[in-house]
Amino acid sequence: MSVRISLVHLTKQFTKEQAIFTAVDDVNLEVTSGELVTLLGPSGCGKTTTLRMIAGFETPSNGSILFDGSDVTSVMVNKRDIGFVFQSYALFPHMNVFDNVAYGLRARRLGPSEISKTVEESIELVGLKKSNALYPNQLSGGEQQRVALARVLALKPRVLLMDEPLSNLDAKLRIHMRTEIRRLQKHLGVTCLYVTHDQKEALTLADRIVVMNKGHVEQVETPFELYANPASLFVADFIGGANVLQGIIESVHSGYLEVSLNNVLITARAAAGQSFSPGDRATLVIRPESISLHPVRDALSGRIVTRTFVGDRIDYEIQLSADSVLRAEIPYSYATQVLEEGSETGFTVNMMDIVALRA
Numbered sequence: 001m002s003v004r005i006s007l008v009h010l011t012k013q014f015t016k017e018q019a020i021f022t023a024v025d026d027v028n029l030e031v032t033s034g035e036l037v038t039l040l041g042p043s044g045c046g047k048t049t050t051l052r053m054i055a056g057f058e059t060p061s062n063g064s065i066l067f068d069g070s071d072v073t074s075v076m077v078n079k080r081d082i083g084f085v086f087q088s089y090a091l092f093p094h095m096n097v098f099d100n101v102a103y104g105l106r107a108r109r110l111g112p113s114e115i116s117k118t119v120e121e122s123i124e125l126v127g128l129k130k131s132n133a134l135y136p137n138q139l140s141g142g143e144q145q146r147v148a149l150a151r152v153l154a155l156k157p158r159v160l161l162m163d164e165p166l167s168n169l170d171a172k173l174r175i176h177m178r179t180e181i182r183r184l185q186k187h188l189g190v191t192c193l194y195v196t197h198d199q200k201e202a203l204t205l206a207d208r209i210v211v212m213n214k215g216h217v218e219q220v221e222t223p224f225e226l227y228a229n230p231a232s233l234f235v236a237d238f239i240g241g242a243n244v245l246q247g248i249i250e251s252v253h254s255g256y257l258e259v260s261l262n263n264v265l266i267t268a269r270a271a272a273g274q275s276f277s278p279g280d281r282a283t284l285v286i287r288p289e290s291i292s293l294h295p296v297r298d299a300l301s302g303r304i305v306t307r308t309f310v311g312d313r314i315d316y317e318i319q320l321s322a323d324s325v326l327r328a329e330i331p332y333s334y335a336t337q338v339l340e341e342g343s344e345t346g347f348t349v350n351m352m353d354i355v356a357l358r359a
């Protein structure tokens with residue numbers, strides 16, 4: 001039922017303030033059948049426009065969209081067999097849950113018993129039993145989004161497109177719903193493209209993440225790889241938050257580099273596909289949670305300038321030199337030693353957790 005989606009040189013230009021503006025810039029992507037891929041990036045980077053082109057709501061300026069190898073770029077929206085879930089649930093306020101979910105099936109002129117059976121199945125699938133007679137204004141935001149999902153799933157689409165579907169929900173419900181969406185998508189095996197600007201949502205939901213920036217694709221990877229092997233500073237910074245420090249490559253070895261950081265020699269690994277020579281400047285990416293603190297015993301040390309308790313961890317900002325500050329996130333338990341602001345601390349980072357990018 002589900003399909004492989006290929007985006008080939010997909011480009012969309014708009015006219016903005018009498019100038020041509022490229023919202024989606026030569027995007028190439030293969031989404032395998034049954035895969036959940038998130039499009040992740042800051043506001044305005046072209047995520048929604050990409051999704052709308054796949055749905056058929058926007059016509060590409062250039063490039064093509066293929067489903068299982070056949071070109072659907074010029075195929076009408078209603079012939080693409082796509083389900084689209086919006087941020088605003090877009091339910092009909094004057095229809096109850098049953099009629100909202102049945103709407104698309106009636107438009108397809110299915111018989112009453114088939115409609116009834118499919119609606120019941122879809123409502124059960126999204127965990128909304130016994131709500132058939134209720135109207136949207138009698139439901140919570142989470143329940144309304146479930147109805148919107150049931151309405152789309154009732155049509156058994158080959159492709160599921162979701163545009164920030166959880167943005168209107170509170171944080172706790174969002175976490176619950178994303179697990180539900182993942183479970184449903186895997187259960188149905190439907191190919192899914194999911195737009196979000198929330199990196200946690202992307203990391204927890206996706207088989208692979210497409211990081212977009214200013215209309216183009218920065219990197220496409222599994223969540224684990226993206227986190228461990230960012231290909232650019234943009235990705236490193238956007239995913240997970242990162243300390244970014246400048247160093248100089250001192251020597252290059254098989255599998256590791258020696259880098260001078262504030263005149264201290266540390267070891268790091270080169271980012272995937274990047275190579276260095278002694279003397280090169282390098283941008284070092286260090287995740288705050290990969291740092292451990294200990295009493296000062298060598299030159300890798302600094303002064304704690306801020307300490308913030310966040311419940312399950314303590315965040316420290318450590319001044320290394322006049323212009324470099326390191327953020328460390330230390331898991332907290334009652335046994336954890338809590339350090340004072342103003343005190344000196346040493347720190348270590350596993351070599352594998354320091355990634356060098358070309359500066």
Ligand SMILES: Nc1ncnc2c1ncn2[C@@H]1O[C@H](COP(=O)(O)OP(=O)(O)OP(=O)(O)O)[C@@H](O)[C@H]1O
Pocket residue numbers: 014015016023041042043044045046047048049050197
């Ligand atoms: N119809 C349009 N006419 C002109 N410009 C447009 C149009 N639609 C989108 N844009 C512009 O294209 C760029 C990309 O928009 P898009 O909605 O795809 O971004 P996004 O990554 O989904 O952002 P957000 O997370 O804020 O929704 C933006 O600068 C937007 O203003």
